[in-house]
Amino acid sequence: AHAAGFPAGAGLCDRDVSLGLRSRTPSPFFSMFAQIVPAVRTPHGMDCFDYIIPDGMAIACGQLVTIPFRRRTIPGLVIRRSTQSDFVGKTKSIAASYGSLIFPASTIDLLAWTARRTFCSQPTILKAWLRDLPKRIPSHPIPIDLRERNARGSIRAHWNVFYERELIETANRFRTEQKRVLILTPWRTRADRYAEALHIPFLDSHQASGGSFQTWRQVLQEPNGCLVSTRIGAWLASCVDVVLLDEPENDDHKQDELQPRYDARRLVSWCAMHAGTHVESFGRTPPLHVDVP
16 A cells, blocks of 8 residues: 555545546556555554555445555555546555444544644544454444434533433433434543443443444444443544533543543534534533634
8 A cells, every 4th residue: 555645634535536636547447446544653644545445345435444554454444435546556455344334424524633633644543543443343243334414513501510410311311312322521430420320331441442342333333322431432423413521620531642632522522513413511610612623
């Protein structure tokens, strides 16, 4: 595979193109190509790579696949398809689909936005989100296609002394309405309480990477799936219908890691504005909402 050199940006993810951003070489065999973000840390600016789509393989933008990368096979995310490539004769082929999972266009746009904001490469961000996916997955997983998102995003705020109880009641209401719900809290102890009260799984950085994947994948395959997560799962806001934000009076929603480092609330705010996600914030005092991303 060779670096495709496309600049990151919104609107990159949901188009099939025949013309690139510069002069590109058509394939003499009319092969289809995919630009893929690998789930591996790369230097800033090295964002995607060209791969051949094998004959007979159905590949969609937003799909997780496995690709040969250097001397190993790793997961990657398809961000664009094309009939042309600058690296005809040098590109490798996609190995396989991974987990029959297709993310919405908003997930890829969120990936590009987060990379620009944190001065990281898109592969570095994707690696932080997906962590280490299992090498073996079920042979016949239930397909998950999240491309259809017709909702309009919005943000509401609630504040009172008993906001935890109100958050739990709101989560149950949205689940009865067949909505996928993500509850975000910065504390693991609070996540435990929400998970126990709602009888739902929770996601945090202490879980094994393989277990984390199985947890959020199972939630996404259910039309009314509900998950509580610490800030590590903030990116899933682009995949669910509703985010319920447990918002403290401090900055605990910020990432502690040096790279990438971001505030989970900004990802949620972006999804409300650009991904059709409905967001409700809960706290003891009125929140100081982030500005427009």
